[in-house]
Amino acid sequence: MRWLLVSHDDNSISKQCGELLEVAGQIVIYNYHHGKSSIQQIKDKIDTQKPDRIIVIINDKSSSILFNTMHDHLLIPLYIAQATMNSYSSISVLLFTCATSDTNLSVIQNATDQLVDMYSHIVNANVLTPICDEDINETYFQSLWATNSEEFHRVTILSDVLPILLALVHDGKANGHVDICNKGTISLKYFRQLNSNEIKQDIISQSIEIEDIADKFAGWNKKMISPETRQLYQASFLLPNVLKSIEQALQRQKLNVNSNKSKVLLVTGGCGFIGSTFINHWIETYPNDKIINIDRLDPVANTNNISNPNSSNYSLIVADIKNKDIVLHLCNQYNITHIIHFA
Known part of the structure; x- marks a missing residue:
């Protein structure tokens, strides 16, 4: 399918949408209107590109100039709705609106909702506090809720939704x-506890609410996606709970940080053909x-298999791994981080 992705400018949400679509094998056409598109320009773009689907992303920011705010939050969605209704064929449109706490902006968004909801080919998604994985950190959450760390909020983890x-x-x-967010709620205090591993698994599993604002979206997810499309986009059948999602995101972050640190590998049987091939590659x-190679040097082993035995990051220990005391001593002496077993 051809997807037309319309937004004011290049932003994290449009990037994430585009990346997911491209991974799913879709053709993505980016259109940044910068608050200047007319209805005729939008019609011409649709007629030229002939998209099968259109996504319109409206962020939660307002301009100091009222007309620019009206253009981004009201006129662009209406232009798209009108242009697609009269186009060469029916085009499904996603209006992705970031919910706002700005009173003036919310008035405009409410007006947009009432007008756009008249068009039957549009999914009007009101997304509550969308958060990218890279923003799952205490600094970002504090910028959202520093005034009351114990107040609970609904959020949308974009990688889930x-x-x-x-x-x-x-x-x-x-x-x-449709209102969109993860199941459950979270506070700045709870995030800090998650980040420091102070919340137990049973608390996380019990945090799913019986009634939730996202129930309609969860129902759509279960009933309106074909198995083939679900597999194409790797879409979860169940709407994830926010605490569980954030916990998993924090774990991934820690793994990524650790993966960048230097490692000390204990390789067993590293003078054999397979073990030495691994060591040379590594x-x-x-x-x-650093690599610590422990090998008892059986007849099939050959120290000449190691391409660079004089490397400062390589050491050969001639010993039998059946000697538990030696293995434990090596682990403690060299602060081994990984063990690769070829013996």
């Missing part, structure tokens, strides 16, 4: 207004890592 939302629009069965590919 976007695959579902794109799959819904892909199949074209959903339409109308020394060349990861020059900052």
